Amino acid sequence: MGRPRTPLLDRERITATALRLVDETGDFSVPRIARKLGVQTGSVYHHVDGRDGIVELLREHISAAIDPGTLDATPWDAAVEAWARSYRAAFAAHPRVIPLLMTSPVRAPRVLAQYERAVGVLLAAGFAPAGIMPLLIALENLVLGSALDLAAPETMWELTVGAPTPRLAQALAAVGDGRADRAFDVGLTAFLEHARRLRTGG
Structure with a gap:
């Protein structure tokens, strides 16, 4: 044969x-x-290379959907914001992969290259080296948490008559559609404002 x-x-x-x-x-x-x-x-x-090797293949496959051109934007905060939004969209397409990747060290060359570029953007913007990884990890936590939130039901709070919560009910009624997107915008705006203060020593 x-x-x-x-x-x-x-x-x-x-x-x-x-x-x-x-x-x-x-x-x-x-x-x-x-x-x-x-x-x-x-x-x-x-x-x-076994299960760990497949996890890294998954990481590389999903990360390939992140637009690398976002990190070419200027100024630096526009680049970080665009990268974060593209990063979120890539992982939101496969949210059930996120827990596997969050508990495994990053080894995939393509992914490491993206982080190398992100670090370069922040260094060129004047950030102190010691502060860069805490910023990137915080951004990753925001992005991946939000990607998981996109996969959650639109209504995550089920109110019952047994536990009256009128103020919560009012807030839920007022939020409208797009809860996850609006929450991500709040978090990303706060992150960028904090990063700008760090950069200027404020």
Whole structure:
């Protein structure tokens, strides 16, 4: 029997299958990926470095949707804001992947290169090196938390007659549509204002 013209297994197929499993169930396993692809589990290990390797493939795949051109914007705060919004949109498309990525060290070269550029933007803007990673981590927490919030029900508070909450009810009625987007705007505005004060020593 001749070899198939299209390989049965490669890193792209493994990544796509793992992503579908995570989108559907919130997790993946190498044996489940193998079953979905109709191959032996050992064959998957020939292409990836186990579960951790697949997590990094997922990180790189999703991060590829972040527009790298955002970090070319000027001034620096426009670049950071545009990057944050693109970052959020990329991860909001696959929110169930976020818990897997938040508990695993970043190793993917493409992702590390984006952080390298972001650090360069902040250094060029005059930020002290010691303050840059706390800023980036805080921004990442805001972005990924908001991406998860986008996947949540529009109404996250279910009011009951057993626990009267008239002020909460009033606030919920007033918020209108787009709760998650409006909350992200509040957080990002506060983050950028804080960063500007840090930069100027205020």
